Amino acid sequence: MLIHEIAHAASNWGHGKKWQARLERAAVAADAMSRPELARLLRKEVAGYRDPVARVTARLVYQEISDAVVEAPDLTFLQVVDCLRRDYGFSRKEFLDRFRRARAVFDREKRDEAERAKVKAKLMAMPAQHHQRRWWC
Secondary structure, three states: OHHHHHHHHOOOOOOOHHHHHHHHHHHHHHHHOOOHHHHHHHHHHHHHHHOHHHHOOHHHHHHHHHHHHHHOOOOOHHHHHHHHHHHHOOOHHHHHHHOOOHHHHHHHHHHHHHHHHHHHHHHHHOOHHHHHOOOOO
């Protein structure tokens, strides 16, 4: 929903209280314009982000940590944690207490990413003829 994304731009990203308040203001405006269905949808969107316990699973968080390492390998563990915890409405302590394997997942993915980088570098260093060889040769 475009309003969801506009609320991000107006509230410093994330789905925290500032974003939720911005979306609620949009719902009030929708009510004022006689758009009750839009207002209902906006409030439903906010409600989905108010209860992080109900929607955030360990599997989801650990996958997002893995994705973060692959997409932005220069991020530190705490940068990844802070990004995710803000998005889901946790304090750092709450996040780390709830997702106890976060550091292990991050470290494993960092090792795997380093290994992938080595393999890629090795392949890129091969002479061009090796890249063109057929599997049946």
